Amino acid sequence: MSEQTIRVGIIGAGGWTTYGHLPALGTLPEFDVVAVAARSEESAKKAAGKFDIPRAYADAYKLIKAPDVDLVAVLTPTSKRVPLVKAAIEAGKDVYSEWPLTTRTEDSEELLALAEAKGVRHIVGLQRRQGPAARYARDLVARGYVGDVRAARISVGVDAFPPVMPEKVAWTFDVEAFTHVLSIYGGHFLDVLFQIVGPPKDLAAIVETQFPELTVAETGRTVTSAKPDEVMAVGTLENGGLFSVQLEGGQKFPTGLQIDITGTEGVLRITNDRAFENTEDNTLHGVNTTSEDGTSLAELPVPEEYRSLPDTSLDESVQDLAHLYAAFARDKRNGTTEATTFADAVRQHHLIDRIQQSSEKFSA
Structure with missing residues (x-):
């Protein structure tokens, strides 16, 4: 050692x-x-x-x-x-x-x-931005692949947080536990989106509880719950352009992750059949004014320099975590801040607060 x-x-x-x-x-x-x-x-x-x-x-x-x-x-x-x-x-x-x-x-x-x-030094587990495809997408946008960003759209659909759940996770039924679709999937994937296209400026949102009664699978016990399971939001980006968000939990047929980024010079699409605990990295497709045919989306392979781990045999969701730890080790060695920190966590808390507050105004 x-x-x-x-x-x-x-x-x-x-x-x-x-x-x-x-x-x-x-x-x-x-x-x-x-x-x-x-x-x-x-x-x-x-x-x-x-x-x-x-x-x-x-x-x-x-x-x-x-x-x-x-x-x-x-x-x-x-x-x-x-x-x-x-x-x-x-x-x-x-x-x-x-x-x-x-x-x-x-x-x-x-x-x-x-x-x-x-x-x-402090780290927070917002590791999804560390995945090779997420980092490559960030760099592509920064290099002008799509030109000026006009719009960014993200959809996250998961089977997590259904209306019937096992006893071992019944503690998540309480909205005060802060473990639901908006806090978990919104926290992780809005972090990915906004580190690619820049931070949000203004937003309006609707947050819904479509499963107001939750059931413990083993016992049939029911609990009234106010935790969110459907979220939609729209808004503007700090550096121009618009964004839209849909987060949906408890899907019987999960739709996974899709991000579309359109710009003055091109389009970038990020997809994954599974939004969480995924075995494969996100897939990138794109087209811009320099593309060979310039008309249809084509797969954009992630360059090997983005896959710097010594062991890439683990599920991709675990590799994202390894990339986060590796970034922290570099930060400690070089005095940098590649890894997500408590400051990133606070930023996500504020974003979630804004979404919830906007929804409350909408409902009033």
């Missing part, structure tokens, strides 16, 4: 930890996972054994205090993150938090201020 190796302590041993974080970190020589903590000693030891992690804790605060942990990754449910992230910051550790950073904008703003005051 070199002096540059970043020693990681993982808090949380759920599915995204074992499917995503630990396999992703295991492919990167810059990192060494030295400890894992979970709600029970048994769960921590199980994860430690499966991934050859030296230490397992039932007490997350002991992991945070461990002198050989450089980066604390907080991968617990959103409502449990604030005290753990605070403790990591106060211990002077760099800290990773999943998105959403917290359940409330004010709490996320506080964590950002604390991290900046303490001088620790």
Whole structure:
């Protein structure tokens, strides 16, 4: 292990930890996972054994205090993150938090201020922008592939958050848990869209709860819920042009991801049959005034320099996460800010607030 190796302590041993974080970190020589903590000693030891992690804790605060942990990754449910992230910051550790950073904008703003005051590095898990196709699309637009952006349209349709869900995720029924279509899919994919075409300026939105009664699959217990499952928004971009958004959860036949960007000189389309936990990267199609036939969309292969990971055998959603960690390692080495940070999280919180507030005005 070199002096540059970043020693990681993982808090949380759920599915995204074992499917995503630990396999992703295991492919990167810059990192060494030295400890894992979970709600029970048994769960921590199980994860430690499966991934050859030296230490397992039932007490997350002991992991945070461990002198050989450089980066604390907080991968617990959103409502449990604030005290753990605070403790990591106060211990002077760099800290990773999943998105959403917290359940409330004010709490996320506080964590950002604390991290900046303490001088620790911070990462938020908005990893979708790190995928090769997303980064290539950003660069194509920046280089003028479509010319001046006239309009950008994004549609995200998923089978997640249906009206009947298993007991283990029934905690998401409460809108205060901030785990729904707008917060999760809006947070991730609007981040992708606006890092490609630039930030939004003005917007108007409608947020609907089309499944007001949710059911626990195992027991048939029903719960009244106000969490969003359908979102539509339109608006203007800071650098000109318009945008539109549709987010839909609980689809029986998921439509996946589609982004269309039109400009004065061309068109760029980004698609994926699955919006989340996808095995393949997004596909790019485009046409512009320099295209050979100049009339129809053609696939734009992503150049190999965008695929810089040492191991590309993992599902693409896990590779996105590996790209995020690799960006953080470069930031730490070079003093840059490639990786998404708590500042990006706060920006997404404010955007979601604007969408919800616009919808409330529309309904009034």
